[in-house]
Amino acid sequence: MGEIDLQHEIQFDDDSGVVYRRRGQRRARRMYSARIDGCKTAMTVALYQGPNAEQAWQKDISMHSWLRHPNFVQLYGVASTGPMYAAVFHDDLIPLEQFRNIHCNSPILSLYFRAYWSHEFQAVNYHLISMFNRTLDEDSCTLWIRASTRRLCVDDMILNDELRWWLLYLRSVDHWEPGREDIDRMSYNGPNYEAMVISSLALSDYHKFRGIYSSHSRGFSFPAHATATVGMVVKHDSNCEVELPVNIVFLPLLDVRDMSWHCSWSQPDGAPQDPWIDAEPEGDLMPDSWRRYNLHQICAAALIKGSMHRYMSFGCAEVWLSQANHIFSSLQIRSNHNQYDCVEFTWAFSPTTRSSCPSQGWLFMRLDDQLRSGPSSFRWPDCATYWSRDPFGAVRLSPEEAEEAGFPLITLKFRVSGHYWDSVDYAELWKFHQAKGFASDSQEIARHLGHPLYQLCDEVAVETPFAHGKLSLSNLNVH
Numbered sequence: 001m002g003e004i005d006l007q008h009e010i011q012f013d014d015d016s017g018v019v020y021r022r023r024g025q026r027r028a029r030r031m032y033s034a035r036i037d038g039c040k041t042a043m044t045v046a047l048y049q050g051p052n053a054e055q056a057w058q059k060d061i062s063m064h065s066w067l068r069h070p071n072f073v074q075l076y077g078v079a080s081t082g083p084m085y086a087a088v089f090h091d092d093l094i095p096l097e098q099f100r101n102i103h104c105n106s107p108i109l110s111l112y113f114r115a116y117w118s119h120e121f122q123a124v125n126y127h128l129i130s131m132f133n134r135t136l137d138e139d140s141c142t143l144w145i146r147a148s149t150r151r152l153c154v155d156d157m158i159l160n161d162e163l164r165w166w167l168l169y170l171r172s173v174d175h176w177e178p179g180r181e182d183i184d185r186m187s188y189n190g191p192n193y194e195a196m197v198i199s200s201l202a203l204s205d206y207h208k209f210r211g212i213y214s215s216h217s218r219g220f221s222f223p224a225h226a227t228a229t230v231g232m233v234v235k236h237d238s239n240c241e242v243e244l245p246v247n248i249v250f251l252p253l254l255d256v257r258d259m260s261w262h263c264s265w266s267q268p269d270g271a272p273q274d275p276w277i278d279a280e281p282e283g284d285l286m287p288d289s290w291r292r293y294n295l296h297q298i299c300a301a302a303l304i305k306g307s308m309h310r311y312m313s314f315g316c317a318e319v320w321l322s323q324a325n326h327i328f329s330s331l332q333i334r335s336n337h338n339q340y341d342c343v344e345f346t347w348a349f350s351p352t353t354r355s356s357c358p359s360q361g362w363l364f365m366r367l368d369d370q371l372r373s374g375p376s377s378f379r380w381p382d383c384a385t386y387w388s389r390d391p392f393g394a395v396r397l398s399p400e401e402a403e404e405a406g407f408p409l410i411t412l413k414f415r416v417s418g419h420y421w422d423s424v425d426y427a428e429l430w431k432f433h434q435a436k437g438f439a440s441d442s443q444e445i446a447r448h449l450g451h452p453l454y455q456l457c458d459e460v461a462v463e464t465p466f467a468h469g470k471l472s473l474s475n476l477n478v479h
Contacts, residue, residue: 003037004045004079004086012095012142028056033092036076041148042092043076048085057085060156064089071124073144073155089155092147099145107428112197115209117143120152134159198435204318204449206432211317214425218341220245220416227379228345231316231454233327234418235340245341245418249327249454251319251376283365290393295361298351298408317342317419322446323454324421325430329441330456337426341418347371347380348415351408358406364393385410 010031034045048057057080064075064087076088096117104110121138128134141157220236231251283291320342328337349365365385371378387402388395403409433440443453 004088005035005037006045006047007033007035007042010044010093010095028053029060031093034088036088044073044089044091044093046087046089048087049083053083053085057087060087063157064155069124069127070149070151071120071127071153073153091149093144093153093155094147096143096145096152106194107424108432109194109197111206111209111213111428112201114213115205117145117152118213121154124152124154128159132159134161136160195435198432203322203433203436203445207318207321207449210321210421210425210429211419215317215419215421216338218418218420220341220343220418222414222416224412224414225380226414227373227377228343228414228416229374230376230378231319231452232343233320233340233454234343245416247457248331248340249456251316251452252455286364286393290364290366292391292393293363293365295357295363295407298363299357316344319446319451320454321421321429322449322451323443325426325433325440326443327454327456328426335423337423338420341420343416343418345378346413346415346417347378348413349385350411350413352411356406357408358389360389361405361407362388362391362393363407363410364388364396380412380414384412 010033012031028050029046029048032045032047034043036043046057046060048054057078061075061078064073068074073093074090076090078088079086100110100113104113121143125135128136136154136157136159140160142155144153144155145151146153220234229247229250231249232247233249234245234247236245283293283297286292324340328334333340351363363385364387366381366383371380373379373381386393386396387405387407388397397405397407430440433445438445438448446453
């Protein structure tokens with residue numbers, strides 16, 4: 001290859017799920033650390049050989065010729081000889097997983113690094129959206145750390161058009177922004193590295209990282225007219241499909257007057273995947289606070305999008321993590337911590353398409369504040385929807401009359417999604433709180449952060465291996 005001196009091949013850990021995840025594809029390129037005559041710094045070379053090598057080489061050259069951003073690998077030069085093709089990239093590139101394994105030898109450091117490179121990946125999508133109206137998923141690219149700057153950079157990517165979720169996410173999440181000192185900490189692994197990170201990391205940021213990057217998710221099936229209390233934390237058996245979870249704590253003093261509600265439509269299987277289809281009726285807010293939808297809007301949305309969701313999202317994960325060890329200590333819960341979920345709620349209605357529909361009609365629905373059943377609890381009201389031939393809804397059709405007339409059937413749903421953590425996460429949480437000078441088995445952390453305080457639910461019993469029989473929560477006070 002002339003002036004290119006290949007040093008050693010860069011090996012990828014396919015089982016890590018981080019660096020190269022597109023299985024079933026035959027890779028036309030191999031990556032090498034290299035030296036280039038006349039350059040004092042190390043480079044990285046992509047060597048293309050075999051079937052379709054030239055096409056893959058041309059594709060990468062074309063992409064990296066117009067990507068000028070510190071979070072993308074930067075093209076230095078190209079070369080070819082016979083059936084071999086090469087693209088030379090600036091800097092010594094280290095696979096992300098390899099870098100993490102070297103520098104993150106504790107759960108706290110791993111979490112810190114995960115938050116760091118997640119922020120960097122957000123910058124990648126900011127750039128792609130602003131420049132090309134495209135986005136990128138972590139599982140559709142190769143992720144590197146640039147040796148000279150310790151910055152994340154991206155390569156070998158497949159862009160997509162799924163903008164809606166990313167735009168909502170980037171606009172709604174309060175992102176942590178690492179400073180230069182945070183990036184510099186990625187460059188060494190000294191004996192005091194963990195202590196330095198703990199000292200510099202704010203409690204609120206640590207809870208945020210635990211909430212986002214170390215949680216697991218699962219869904220529950222609840223009766224459609226079940227009541228949801230804001231801030232609920234539930235306990236369930238190992239098979240949550242058999243027995244409904246039991247609420248153990250909630251946030252009684254939480255002011256939910258300004259709770260934000262979100263509306264979205266989900267697409268049914270087999271529907272055309274076009275995110276820009278205008279099939280999300282907002283409806284008209286009536287003087288009596290009902291919301292009115294035109295029959296044809298509902299039919300179009302049912303055909304294209306499937307069901308409409310109104311979901312209530314409260315960031316209770318950070319509130320829960322500030323008090324979780326206190327609750328566990330109070331209830332003498334010392335194992336099976338993954339049975340406890342911090343939950344969020346979704347209310348959905350699904351219109352069913354009919355072979356023939358009336359020429360006109362209106363659906364009236366109670367949403368937003370009308371779902372409230374208490375100061376901090378919500379549920380579907382007894383009469384949540386009705387059809388009417390009258391645009392003002394003065395004459396309501398019974399469900400039987402609406403079905404006989406051919407109006408779409410409306411199915412009400414109530415869904416619960418839970419976020420849970422393993423015992424090792426709560427152990428690290430305890431360790432971090434202690435390092436910050438707090439007693440993790442008290443609520444002083446929550447008070448310090450200004451969080452609302454959890455209250456144990458009355459008449460609930462939790463089985464524990466450290467008590468005879470059941471421990472009644474109705475006689476236990478939390479301070």
